[in-house]
Amino acid sequence: MLQEFNYLAPKSKNELYTLLKKHAGKSRILAGGTDILVELHNHWIAPANLIDIKKIKELQGITFNDSEGLSIGATTVCIDLINDKNVKQYYPLLADAAGRIGSPQLRNRATIAGNLCTASPCADMGCSLLALGASVELGSADGVRVIPLKDFFTGPKKTQIKPHEVLQRIIVPAEMAGAKYGMRKLKRIKGHDIALVSVAIARTSKVMRAGIGSCAPTPVVTADLSPDAKVARVISAVEQVVSPIDDVRASRDYRLFMTRDFVEKIYPELF
Numbered sequence: 104m105l106q107e108f109n110y111l112a113p114k115s116k117n118e119l120y121t122l123l124k125k126h127a128g129k130s131r132i133l134a135g136g137t138d139i140l141v142e143l144h145n146h147w148i149a150p151a152n153l154i155d156i157k158k159i160k161e162l163q164g165i166t167f168n169d170s171e172g173l174s175i176g177a178t179t180v181c182i183d184l185i186n187d188k189n190v191k192q193y194y195p196l197l198a199d200a201a202g203r204i205g206s207p208q209l210r211n212r213a214t215i216a217g218n219l220c221t222a223s224p225c226a227d228m229g230c231s232l233l234a235l236g237a238s239v240e241l242g243s244a245d246g247v248r249v250i251p252l253k254d255f256f257t258g259p260k261k262t263q264i265k266p267h268e269v270l271q272r273i274i275v276p277a278e279m280a281g282a283k284y285g286m287r288k289l290k291r292i293k294g295h296d297i298a299l300v301s302v303a304i305a306r307t308s309k310v311m312r313a314g315i316g317s318c319a320p321t322p323v324v325t326a327d328l329s330p331d332a333k334v335a336r337v338i339s340a341v342e343q344v345v346s347p348i349d350d351v352r353a354s355r356d357y358r359l360f361m362t363r364d365f366v367e368k369i370y371p372e373l374f
């Protein structure tokens with residue numbers, strides 16, 4: 104049984120900011136609910152207030168322009184990303200990654216922002232957005248701050264978001280539009296499952312970057328590499344940022360082996 108909580112559903116960003124400030128430390132944001140309802144059901148968390156952000160128009164939608172790039176509103180769900188024409192044309196890696204999350208039912212419900220805020224090491228949107236050099240915009244009554252996604256994750260289930268802040272949109276830079284890409288996700292079963300290892304690489308004429316999931320306490324990304332870097336250089340950059348562990352799902356050695364294998368398989372797709 105779920106414990107009791109107040110359900111709050113603000114209709115504007117300002118109303119949300121006020122509620123977040125008033126209930127800081129005693130509230131949690133509710134987006135698609137695919138992670139937080141599991142936590143509530145298992146009594147891992149017991150917030151006094153659940154603040155549903157789905158009715159806030161300012162947090163909805165996906166837009167693209169040549170100067171800023173792609174903007175993904177906080178309530179965008181996986182299926183919105185998969186079907187968006189600008190995502191398909193300019194950032195197909197994101198549609199590919201979103202299509203690998205869970206089942207169709209889940210993709211209709213789970214938000215991209217929620218996937219980042221949960222901060223699971225295996226978050227599929229984490230490694231793909233890292234490869235694309237994305238940033239996140241955090242808003243609150245104190246103002247707005249934009250931080251690179253690579254600095255956002257601070258540990259398993261931990262991020263830089265303060266209790267009175269909301270992740271209001273994700274920004275993917277214009278210079279990554281049209282990037283060549285490849286992604287691989289290793290699972291234990293053929294059906295829907297979280298990743299044992301995932302690798303996403305994006306390459307433009309100026310830069311190449313690899314995002315890796317399930318191989319460190321958070322999703323991680325390589326340094327910016329030359330677009331002409333050889334495959335051995337990409338593998339070595341990946342090995343500098345991963346630190347996989349043995350756990351119930353896979354051994355450290357298997358994860359390292361598959362990380363290298365995925366880079367080798369993706370590399371020819373980038374040219």
Ligand SMILES: Cc1cc2nc3c(=O)[nH]c(=O)nc-3n(C[C@H](O)[C@H](O)[C@H](O)COP(=O)(O)OP(=O)(O)OC[C@H]3O[C@@H](n4cnc5c(N)ncnc54)[C@H](O)[C@@H]3O)c2cc1C
Binds near residue numbers: 132136140177213
């Ligand atoms: C059966 C199943 C299969 C799954 N498979 C996968 C998979 O294959 N790959 C994968 O990556 N994930 C998978 N997941 C995890 C999950 O679906 C995602 O992490 C999802 O994207 C979370 O989004 P949500 O909108 O449901 O978030 P919610 O559950 O609503 O929220 C998650 C957390 O983020 C916070 N939050 C949400 N939005 C914001 C915001 N805008 N600002 C600040 N905080 C916020 C909430 O307070 C909460 O702590 C799976 C989950 C289930 C149940």
